[in-house]
Amino acid sequence: MASGDLRGNNLLGISWVDSGWVPILNPGNVLDYFSERSNPFYDRTCNNEVVKMQRLTLDHLNQMVGVEYILLHAQEPILYIIRKQQRQSPTQVIPLADYYxxxxxxxxxxxxxxxxxxRVLSAVHGIQSAFDEAMSYCRYHPSKGYWWHFKDQEEREKAKPKSKKKEEPSSFFQRQRVDALLIDLRNKFPPTFYQVMEVKKESDLPAETVKQEERESASKTPAPAPPSKPPPEKRARLQ
Structure with a gap:
């Protein structure tokens, strides 16, 4: 019986077996087994069917033109390979399909x-599955940007002792964006520079002026007052 779906004439996904023939299969009757009417791989219009109806031997296939089946390889009792081919002359054939x-x-x-x-479809499916799984771990937040969030990371974080994390006033993503905005504003509105008058320092003044100022400050300094005498001691009265 045949197993599988015959839609679209795609015979690569189906198989056929007749359990009554399995114990007696051999190179002499394997073509008869393959030519069973329930076999979906067998073409009824082939030359093998003509030879079978006329009760001729398979040697007459070489003298005919058309589709035929031959036993290509036999490895008793497990493996047999049958080839479907288009015969154009006794010495010229075109392989069409192989069946094992x-x-x-x-x-x-x-x-x-x-x-x-x-193979390509399997590889593309594997790559697509890998991308889908990777995208499931991707996270985004306006204040943090993009990061990866894995399941095993949650388990490791739960196992670690909890410690207070120092909260930063801003994230790297925010600082980067603010810096870009400030640079943009600076380019649009460049700063205006004003000319500042130079002020001479004391070290730049001439030495004579400095000495004269020191003399004036010394003359204005008041003289130190003489030391004052302590008041006389009081004597106790005798009664």
Missing amino acids: IIAGVVYQAPDLGSVISS
Whole structure:
């Protein structure tokens, strides 16, 4: 019986087996097993069917033109390979498809294009799944920007002893944005510079002027007052 879906004539995803033939399969009757009417891989219009109806041997296939099936390889009792080919002359054939029978189950061998397409599709699916999983760990906040948030990170944070974190007045993302705004404002409104008058320092004054100022300050300083005598001591009265 056939298993699988025959929609779209895609025979790569189906298989066929007749359990009654499995114990007696051999290189002599494997083509008869393959030509069963319930086998979806078998073409009823092939030359094998004509030879079978006329009760001729398979050697007459070389003298015919059209589609035929041959036993390409046999590894008793487990593996048989059957080829479907287009015969154009006794010496010229064009392979169309290969079928392999493993333990009585018939499969169609995929062509190179199908193999490459399947491998590429599997690789793309894996890459897409990886990107989807990576995006699930991505977080964004206007004040913090982008960061990664993994599940195992939560477990590690729970295991760590809680400690008070010093709250920063602003994040790196905020400082970076503010710096960009300040630079933009500075470019739009450049600062205006005013000319400042120079003031001479005391060190720049001539030495004579400094000496004269020292003399004046010394003359204005009052003389020290003489020391005052303490008041006389009082004597106690005798009664």
